[in-house]
Amino acid sequence: xxxxxxxxxxxxxxxxxxxxxxxxxxxxxxxxxxxxxxxxxxxxxxxxxxxxxxxxxxxxxxxxxxxxxxxxxxxxxxxxxxxxxxxxxxxxxxxxxxxxxxxxxxxxxxxxxxxxxxxxxxxxxxxxxxxxxxxxxxxxxxxxxxxxxxxxxxxxxxxxxxxxxxxxxxxxxxxxxxxxxxxxxxxxxxxxxxxxxxxxxxxxxxxxxxxxxxxxxxxxxxxxxxxxxxxxxxxxxxxxxxxxxxxxxxxxxxxxxxxxxxxxxxxxxxxxxxxxxxxxxxxxxxxxxxxxxxxxxxxxxxxxxxxxxxxxxxxxxxxxxxxxxxxxxxxxxx
Numbered sequence: 001x002x003x004x005x006x007x008x009x010x011x012x013x014x015x016x017x018x019x020x021x022x023x024x025x026x027x028x029x030x031x032x033x034x035x036x037x038x039x040x041x042x043x044x045x046x047x048x049x050x051x052x053x054x055x056x057x058x059x060x061x062x063x064x065x066x067x068x069x070x071x072x073x074x075x076x077x078x079x080x081x082x083x084x085x086x087x088x089x090x091x092x093x094x095x096x097x098x099x100x101x102x103x104x105x106x107x108x109x110x111x112x113x114x115x116x117x118x119x120x121x122x123x124x125x126x127x128x129x130x131x132x133x134x135x136x137x138x139x140x141x142x143x144x145x146x147x148x149x150x151x152x153x154x155x156x157x158x159x160x161x162x163x164x165x166x167x168x169x170x171x172x173x174x175x176x177x178x179x180x181x182x183x184x185x186x187x188x189x190x191x192x193x194x195x196x197x198x199x200x201x202x203x204x205x206x207x208x209x210x211x212x213x214x215x216x217x218x219x220x221x222x223x224x225x226x227x228x229x230x231x232x233x234x235x236x237x238x239x240x241x242x243x244x245x246x247x248x249x250x251x252x253x254x255x256x257x258x259x260x261x262x263x264x265x266x267x268x269x270x271x272x273x274x275x276x277x278x279x280x281x282x283x284x285x286x287x288x289x290x291x292x293x294x295x296x297x298x299x300x301x302x303x304x305x306x307x308x309x310x311x312x313x314x315x316x317x318x319x320x321x322x323x324x325x326x327x328x329x330x331x332x333x334x
Contacts, residue, residue, distance in 0.1 A: 029104035029124075031055040033071045036190060037110040039198035040131055041076055044108060047202055051082050053102045055095070057113050058086045091117050099123050108205075109163065110197065118165050128163040129205070130170070131197045133190075135159060135177055137223035140168035145193060146186040147226040150251030152243065155179050156189070158197045160204035162215055171215035174204030183273070185253040234259040238284040238333060242274035242301035257309075261334030262325065270315060271307035276300060284334070289327040291319040 028049045030041050033056045044051055054077040062069035070078075077084045083102075087095045096119055099107075107128040109116070121128050134144035136159040141147075148156045157177030164170040176196055180189060207213045229252065236245050236258050249258040249272045257268045274297075279287045281296040288294030293305040309315040310325065 025050050027052050027103060027105045029053045029055065029099065029102055029107045030073075030077075030110075031107060031112040031114075031116075032073045032110040033057040033113050034111050035072045036133070036194040036197070037073050037112070037131075038076050039195050040108065040110040040201050041073055043198040043202045045080055047205075051077075051080075052104060053083045053085060053098070055085050055087070055098075055112065058088055090114050090120060096120060096123065108201065110201070115167075116163065121163055121165065129173065129201075130161050130163045130168070131201045132159045132161055132168055133193050133197060134226070135175060136161060136168060136172055137218040137220065139226040140223055141226035142228040144226040145190050146229055146251045148251075149180060149184070149186045149189060150248050152247040153180055156193070158193060158200040160200050169218060169220075171217055173208055173213055173215055174200060176200045176203075183250070183271075185250045187254040229256055231256045236260050236269065236303075238295055238303070239298045241299040242297040242303040245297060245303050246272050246274040260305075262310075262327070263331075264334075265311050267311070267321075268309040268315075269305055269307075270309065271305070273304045273306060275302050275304065277302040281330075284332055286327050286329055286331040286333060289322060289329060289331075291322070293318050293322070293327060293333075295333050 026049055028044060028051050030044060030051055031054070032041060041051070041054065054073060056071045056073045056077070059068040059070050061067065074084050074086070085095075085098050087098070089095070099120065105125040107120075107124050108131070109128055110131040116128060132144065134148060135155070135157045139147055145156070155177055157175055159172055160174040161168070161172050162170045176199060178192065178196060204213070234252060234256050236248065238245070249269055252258045253270055257270065259266050259268055261267070277287065277296065277300060279296050279302070281287050283296055283298055285296045286293060287296050287302060288304070295303050295305070297303050305318050307315065307317055308321055310321060
């Protein structure tokens with residue numbers, strides 16, 4: 001005979017409730033901020049959920065004039081006349097007060113950008129679920145898309161998970177995976193995953209509410225952390241093998257963008273290809289400068305820069321750059 005603890009009885013009751021009344025005009029609050037979250041909110045609306053409120057980050061200055069600009073999620077919510085809330089903090093009781101008025105049965109979170117305290121996680125009848133852009137438990141944290149590319153992963157995906165107080169540590173509910181293409185940048189992968197995220201959320205919630213999903217605990221031993229990116233990561237070390245540098249270039253595009261130094265000036269590097277070479281030049285040496293810039297790297301490999309941006313100039317093909325900034329075989333790239 002199996003005796004359930006109180007917490008397991010509560011979870012079991014929740015699953016039974018999911019099965020019985022998910023179609024009955026469920027009250028949902030959505031929490032998200034950037035463009036990545038927009039398809040998920042749109043899909044909730046299209047699927048017929050009763051989205052009673054949207055939480056998003058406060059408007060932020062943008063552009064040369066530093067005019068306050070609303071987050072993309074706010075613009076979509078306003079289009080459908082959904083009430084929008086932009087609390088600066090989540091732990092001062094104000095957000096909880098808003099939820100008390102809205103009375104959501106479910107909170108769906110996608111790239112909100114704020115950590116939810118336990119009292120909010122426990123507030124809805126069905127808890128909070130998160131759409132996370134990795135195949136958990138790998139790449140917990142703020143930048144899973146970028147680090148999966150930087151680390152040369154061959155596949156990634158989206159996980160729908162039940163949220164708890166840990167950082168992306170909750171039970172996994174549903175996953176969809178996709179291959180990472182050899183030359184795909186983090187920005188390009190982001191654009192694919194944001195729509196895959198909406199599909200994952202929609203299918204996962206439906207299956208969960210129909211009682212066809214059993215939550216799966218994460219194995220912490222298989223986890224790794226994906227911290228926020230910053231400009232300290234940008235400089236390329238040409239003593240490393242070219243494939244690692246190529247993956248770093250892809251993972252840092254479109255921000256903060258990999259860099260190198262040519263004739264003492266910083267260039268931003270957007271696109272590369274890698275290859276094997278029999279050159280015996282030192283690492284960081286130019287071994288080709290005809291239309292593209294090819295640099296000797298570690299392990300008998302070479303990195304070819306095909307698109308870059310010099311200081312104070314626009315982004316351009318390497319051939320255009322060489323027309324105004326000649327390089328010779330044997331020159332050093334810093």
